Amino acid sequence: MKIQPDEISSILRNKIKGLKFDIDISETGKVVQVGDGIARIYGMDNVMAGEMIDFPGDVMGMALNLEEDNVGCIIFGETRKIKEGDIAKRTKKILQVPVGEEMLGRVVNALGEPLDGKGQIKAETYHPVERKALGVVQRQPVKEPLQTGLKAIDSMIPIGRGQRELIIGDRQTGKTAIAIDTILNQKDADVVCIYVAIGQKKSSVAKIVNILNAKGAMKYTIVVVASAAESASLQYLSPYSGCTMGEFFRDKGKHALIIYDDLSKHAVSYRELSLLLRRPPGREAYPGDVFYLHSRLLERASKLNDELGSGSLTALPIIETQADDLTAYIPTNVISITDGQIFLNSRLFYSGIRPAINAGLSVSRVGGNAQIKSMKSVTGQLRVALAQYAELEAFAKFGSDLDKATQAQLTRGRRLVEILKQAQYSPLSVAKQTFIIFMANEGYLDEIEVENVKKVEEELYSTLDSEYKEFMESMVKDKLSEETKEAMRKICKKVLSKF
Amino acid sequence: MKNILVAQRYSQAIISGLDTKEINFVLADVEIMSNSLKTEQELVNAVNSYLFPLKKRLKIAMEMTQNLKYTRLWENLFSILLKKHRFNIITDILLDLENEIFEKKNLIKVGLTIAHELPKNVLDSISTQLTDILEKDIILEIKIDPEILGGFVATTDSLLIDGSIKNNLVKLIKVKLKKMK
Ligand SMILES: Nc1ncnc2c1ncn2[C@@H]1O[C@H](COP(=O)(O)OP(=O)(O)OP(=O)(O)O)[C@@H](O)[C@H]1O
Numbered sequence A: 001m002k003i004q005p006d007e008i009s010s011i012l013r014n015k016i017k018g019l020k021f022d023i024d025i026s027e028t029g030k031v032v033q034v035g036d037g038i039a040r041i042y043g044m045d046n047v048m049a050g051e052m053i054d055f056p057g058d059v060m061g062m063a064l065n066l067e068e069d070n071v072g073c074i075i076f077g078e079t080r081k082i083k084e085g086d087i088a089k090r091t092k093k094i095l096q097v098p099v100g101e102e103m104l105g106r107v108v109n110a111l112g113e114p115l116d117g118k119g120q121i122k123a124e125t126y127h128p129v130e131r132k133a134l135g136v137v138q139r140q141p142v143k144e145p146l147q148t149g150l151k152a153i154d155s156m157i158p159i160g161r162g163q164r165e166l167i168i169g170d171r172q173t174g175k176t177a178i179a180i181d182t183i184l185n186q187k188d189a190d191v192v193c194i195y196v197a198i199g200q201k202k203s204s205v206a207k208i209v210n211i212l213n214a215k216g217a218m219k220y221t222i223v224v225v226a227s228a229a230e231s232a233s234l235q236y237l238s239p240y241s242g243c244t245m246g247e248f249f250r251d252k253g254k255h256a257l258i259i260y261d262d263l264s265k266h267a268v269s270y271r272e273l274s275l276l277l278r279r280p281p282g283r284e285a286y287p288g289d290v291f292y293l294h295s296r297l298l299e300r301a302s303k304l305n306d307e308l309g310s311g312s313l314t315a316l317p318i319i320e321t322q323a324d325d326l327t328a329y330i331p332t333n334v335i336s337i338t339d340g341q342i343f344l345n346s347r348l349f350y351s352g353i354r355p356a357i358n359a360g361l362s363v364s365r366v367g368g369n370a371q372i373k374s375m376k377s378v379t380g381q382l383r384v385a386l387a388q389y390a391e392l393e394a395f396a397k398f399g400s401d402l403d404k405a406t407q408a409q410l411t412r413g414r415r416l417v418e419i420l421k422q423a424q425y426s427p428l429s430v431a432k433q434t435f436i437i438f439m440a441n442e443g444y445l446d447e448i449e450v451e452n453v454k455k456v457e458e459e460l461y462s463t464l465d466s467e468y469k470e471f472m473e474s475m476v477k478d479k480l481s482e483e484t485k486e487a488m489r490k491i492c493k494k495v496l497s498k499f
Numbered sequence B: 001m002k003n004i005l006v007a008q009r010y011s012q013a014i015i016s017g018l019d020t021k022e023i024n025f026v027l028a029d030v031e032i033m034s035n036s037l038k039t040e041q042e043l044v045n046a047v048n049s050y051l052f053p054l055k056k057r058l059k060i061a062m063e064m065t066q067n068l069k070y071t072r073l074w075e076n077l078f079s080i081l082l083k084k085h086r087f088n089i090i091t092d093i094l095l096d097l098e099n100e101i102f103e104k105k106n107l108i109k110v111g112l113t114i115a116h117e118l119p120k121n122v123l124d125s126i127s128t129q130l131t132d133i134l135e136k137d138i139i140l141e142i143k144i145d146p147e148i149l150g151g152f153v154a155t156t157d158s159l160l161i162d163g164s165i166k167n168n169l170v171k172l173i174k175v176k177l178k179k180m181k
């Protein structure tokens, strides 16, 4: 079909005829200083904290510092497009990001704009990035488990839906790996996952997205990226954006899991902004409200009460420590806000114990209530045996003359440590986890050489998969009865007969 | 930023010592001076520069005040500014003085941008509309800018009133784009 120019102009003319022209009145201020992702605006007396500011050239900003005579703004875009003397407009809106099912499977920036080249996101709903955390009445204690699929965590540091569990450790100790495995394990659990990458290399994020894609996890996941190359303001904003996207699902009565990787870099970006805005620096040059920065974010994770649909938002913040120092400023802050921590240790990591969880220093303060009963039946014994082993191990290095009982405890301990090791990207069902721990607890592995324990474990899983599907389903329904245990013992013996 | 605040302190000090009649004369002085300094930023810089002896700079500054009504006042202000090495904020002071005086007289200066010359009756009607919105008597400073296509854009210190065709079209396009998505 060909359209003649006069046709077009007549169509346009008709359109314009029906138009109602209106006059926009907006409050303005004058940019008096700009640079480093920060602008100061003179005037604009009635602006709200957190309000979006419209700069020339379609650049967005957010008012952070309301001072007596000027407004300090952070800029989400190219600072270069703004110059001194420019007019900035108020929008009278708090910064909002798109939320909804449409976001699933997408990689977005802190403003919810797509980064994955899959075209526009057709979101209809927008929610403000900063929302007040819910009150006490709207919540209830956690009661359903959030399975990470990792034996060491689900058994000893169980996490409940709506909980905030910190993953903390030095660099390269497998922090991100735990988070990713947890996402992979939500495949059949109907939990929406949000992974917020703050201040990471783009290549690392790309790797993670590739894995999520390959394992089919992207379809229930949103990835929010503010990479190291992005401005401090976007890095500062990203966890709040991600949280808003997660809250949408929680408020719909669904379950969501959000991972902040990592809040140390988030604190650093906030420190940068604060120093540029000339807020007074405090300990380690962080501003005075750096505690509030994380507390208001993590308080938004919650389990709703039944009237509100009993949805949940579970948060797994990550903190990087320097030389295992848990007493530094940001780590202590975040430890005190969360409901427990998973402490990863580089010494364990390099000695081949992966995930490198230090069971002694890791706790989950509320997740115990949510732990699956069958699992609970085996973990008490596991914890005690491991603690005893940790003590004896140090002792055993000095003397060789150990009595029988001590040697037995050491043998058991070594095998328990061995079965808690787990490769990346291989989350396990609760039934399998319970089974292998049961097997070790009951001493079936004591006769097996430590090097062969993994082989027995694999044999067990394949036997279970091929022959005992129904049994496994039924065994996790309640705590292990004597009958079930007897059946389990039989399977153990059967597996062992092959070795 | 700091300059604006310092300038405000100076201008407030000046105004606080004036009665209503004097204010009008000062306003006239301010207008003359800002008009002549508007294009003379280099002169201002030179007068504020340590490169030249203070005596000479003082002399030049005093000469600048000769044709004004309140010579004494300006002479005092200029010599204080020069000795404090603050002469560079003179334009800010003048601007703020003007604003303060306008405020007192319930006047407001409005920059009005239009696409092309308009007949007087149209301008008057825009003016009345603006007076209604701003609730003040207005002084128009008209600028022609064909880029806005039609209608008008009015700016004051703290408001932007945009009734231009350009703005309306931009909004229309944005809505259409959103629908197309
Ligand atoms: N359970 C595991 N088994 C084997 N290798 C692992 C395991 N967990 C992590 N790794 C490996 O250890 C390395 C570091 O892991 P990861 O990137 O998760 O650590 P991190 O603490 O997040 O590091 P960073 O401080 O760089 O963020 C990776 O190469 C990863 O493949």
Ligand SMILES: [Mg+2]
Residues within 6 Å of the ligand: A175, A176, A177, A261
């Ligand atoms: Mg990492």
